[in-house]
Amino acid sequence: MAMSDRFLPLAHTPERATSETALTRAVLIAIALLFLAAVLFLPLVTVFMEALRKGWGTLFESFSDPDTLAAVRLTLIVAAIAVPFNAIVGLAASWAIAKFEFKGKNLLLTLIDLPFSISPVISGLVFVLLFGAQGWLGPWLVAHDIQIIFAVPGIVLATVLVTFPFVARELIPLMQSQGTSEEEAALMLGASGWYTFLHVTLPNVKWALLYGVLLCNARAMGEFGAVSVVSGHIRGLTNTMPLHIEILYNEYNFVGAFAVASLLACLALLTLLAKSLLEWRFSDELAATARRH
Amino acid sequence: MSVPVRVRNLEKNFGRYPALKGVSLDVEAGELVALLGPSGSGKTTLLRAIAGLEQADGGQVLFGDIDANSLSLRERRIGFVFQQYALFKHMTVFDNIAFGLRARPRSSRPSEAAIKSRVLDLLHLVQLDGLEVRYPAQLSGGQRQRVALARALAIEPRVLLLDEPFGALDARVRKDLRKWLRELHQRTGHTTLFVTHDQDEAFELADRIAILDKGCIEQVGTAAEILEHPATPFIDSFIEGIARREAQARDWTKPHVVASR
Numbered sequence: 024m025a026m027s028d029r030f031l032p033l034a035h036t037p038e039r040a041t042s043e044t045a046l047t048r049a050v051l052i053a054i055a056l057l058f059l060a061a062v063l064f065l066p067l068v069t070v071f072m073e074a075l076r077k078g079w080g081t082l083f084e085s086f087s088d089p090d091t092l093a094a095v096r097l098t099l100i101v102a103a104i105a106v107p108f109n110a111i112v113g114l115a116a117s118w119a120i121a122k123f124e125f126k127g128k129n130l131l132l133t134l135i136d137l138p139f140s141i142s143p144v145i146s147g148l149v150f151v152l153l154f155g156a157q158g159w160l161g162p163w164l165v166a167h168d169i170q171i172i173f174a175v176p177g178i179v180l181a182t183v184l185v186t187f188p189f190v191a192r193e194l195i196p197l198m199q200s201q202g203t204s205e206e207e208a209a210l211m212l213g214a215s216g217w218y219t220f221l222h223v224t225l226p227n228v229k230w231a232l233l234y235g236v237l238l239c240n241a242r243a244m245g246e247f248g249a250v251s252v253v254s255g256h257i258r259g260l261t262n263t264m265p266l267h268i269e270i271l272y273n274e275y276n277f278v279g280a281f282a283v284a285s286l287l288a289c290l291a292l293l294t295l296l297a298k299s300l301l302e303w304r305f306s307d308e309l310a311a312t313a314r315r316h
Numbered sequence: 317m318s319v320p321v322r323v324r325n326l327e328k329n330f331g332r333y334p335a336l337k338g339v340s341l342d343v344e345a346g347e348l349v350a351l352l353g354p355s356g357s358g359k360t361t362l363l364r365a366i367a368g369l370e371q372a373d374g375g376q377v378l379f380g381d382i383d384a385n386s387l388s389l390r391e392r393r394i395g396f397v398f399q400q401y402a403l404f405k406h407m408t409v410f411d412n413i414a415f416g417l418r419a420r421p422r423s424s425r426p427s428e429a430a431i432k433s434r435v436l437d438l439l440h441l442v443q444l445d446g447l448e449v450r451y452p453a454q455l456s457g458g459q460r461q462r463v464a465l466a467r468a469l470a471i472e473p474r475v476l477l478l479d480e481p482f483g484a485l486d487a488r489v490r491k492d493l494r495k496w497l498r499e500l501h502q503r504t505g506h507t508t509l510f511v512t513h514d515q516d517e518a519f520e521l522a523d524r525i526a527i528l529d530k531g532c533i534e535q536v537g538t539a540a541e542i543l544e545h546p547a548t549p550f551i552d553s554f555i556e557g558i559a560r561r562e563a564q565a566r567d568w569t570k571p572h573v574v575a576s577r
């Protein structure tokens with residue numbers, strides 16, 4: 024049968040959302056741009072300028088310092104553990120919260136937000152209280168020769184805690200708004216729970232998941248407070264890039280400090296670039312699915 | 317292929333609110349039964365309980381003579397068409413319809429070639445030839461509805477459950493689809509239970525009609541039986557409109573009445 028009759032959108036005149044004069048608008052935009060330049064752009068440029076002050080030679084020399092290399096390696100290792108962990112656990116938690124009814128759901132939601140609302144220093148101190156030599160589990164850990172605080176496991180744990188909400192926060196609202204109808208349809212068509220998750224739930228949130236992972240990654244590599252508390256600042260062993268930058272800076276090794284800082288900034292910029300690309304892509308797709316429904 | 321569905325004293329409570337209070341209903345193999353009732357009477361709940369999407373608090377659902385509780389959702393082989401279609405919006409029409417076949421365990425999964433020919437056959441059946449590359453967002457409401465039906469038919473269901481299949485469509489499209497569904501049912505012969513709150517739709521389409529009110533079945537029967545012998549005052553008032561229209565149709569002797577509406 025013919026299904027050609029569609030409603031054409033009525034031609035509508037663009038309305039002005041505000042009534043400010045052109046001058047006011049120009050001033051507001053100028054203020055915003057100036058602010059951005061002063062607070063965001065200038066510092067970034069300064070970082071790269073400082074790093075290059077004594078030329079490219081010195082810059083590369085400071086990268087070949089074994090302690091610096093160790094810091095870069097540690098940061099990458101920590102992110103490589105914390106980010107996939109948080110992606111998987113965050114995905115599971117969001118799935119449970121958005122698709123199932125159970126007791127204690129609100130408590131779980133509040134807990135997920137907790138790392139955002141408390142200071143990272145406290146997040147770090149929690150682990151010291153738990154696993155430190157004087158902590159609750161300290162004696163047991165010492166007896167079994169397990170080192171968590173002032174070692175890589177502590178740094179990973181602190182990073183995981185601080186960066187946990189990024190993925191879950193990104194996914195929960197989206198999954199909740201999507202509801203469970205597509206999953207129910209899949210089950211009625213004979214799909215197993217796992218097949219449904221892989222082929223229905225996951226594709227529906229893939230952009231949001233990637234977006235959350237990127238944010239999580241940016242924070243994991245840049246985290247200072249919580250990591251600083253549990254790391255112990257052992258050069259070449261437990262220094263991540265942010266901690267290493269601080270040490271170099273305090274030793275008046277400005278070129279070294281800014282060299283590492285510029286590397287960290289580059290990683291952040293890369294993440295930002297990826298995020299913008301995704302956002303562009305993501306909004307496109309969201310608009311497409313939201314258009315009719 | 318088709319099996320009869322027998323519902324015995326089905327009860328379902330949401331918290332302390334009884335949505336189904338002991339519902340019994342038989343749908344014979346190959347029969348088309350309409351489930352009619354006002355909003356909130358429990359139609360969707362009954363359909364979901366039969367499908368296994370909702371756990372009943374009492375009573376029994378039988379497919380043939382097998383207790384539904386002993387069957388997994390997959391084993392029930394129910395084609396369910398949701399009120400809001402629930403198409404997979406990130407998949408093309410083709411992938412939507414193929415989903416149930418591809419989701420089968422490897423041992424019983426058809427080859428891609430077999431899946432392709434089955435999907436194209438179904439697209440032809442629902443009169444959507446050539447639209448397999450579209451996404452659900454690029455379809456009209458009636459087209460989506462038919463994709464949902466084709467997707468449900470792909471698993472060779474033994475029972476079809478349709479929840480207000482035409483609820484979201486305008487009156488003209490509804491009428492077209494109604495006729496089309498009737499013909500489709502005559503050709504495929506699935507045991508079908510479909511929900512509607514539109515009396516005309518129920519009376520025109522169904523072999524038998526079950527009228528639900530406040531979680532209880534008030535009457536089950538053919539259109540003629542219900543129109544001639546309404547079992548309760550509720551049904552009397554519920555079908556009033558239809559009875560009047562039928563009477564008008566019989567008394568129609570002056571064609572100019574039509575022209576002046």
Ligand SMILES: Nc1ncnc2c1ncn2[C@@H]1O[C@H](COP(=O)(O)OP(=O)(O)OP(=O)(O)O)[C@@H](O)[C@H]1O
Nearest residue numbers: 330333335353354355356357358359360361362513
């Ligand atoms: N998940 C739920 N939780 C609580 N109450 C529910 C739930 N689902 C349905 N109900 C209640 O059960 C009753 C029956 O709902 P149901 O959806 O079966 O009605 P319906 O006959 O399909 O109505 P409609 O024609 O509006 O779709 C309603 O009063 C509704 O509020």
Ligand SMILES: [Mg+2]
Nearest residue numbers: 359360361399
């Ligand atoms: Mg309903």
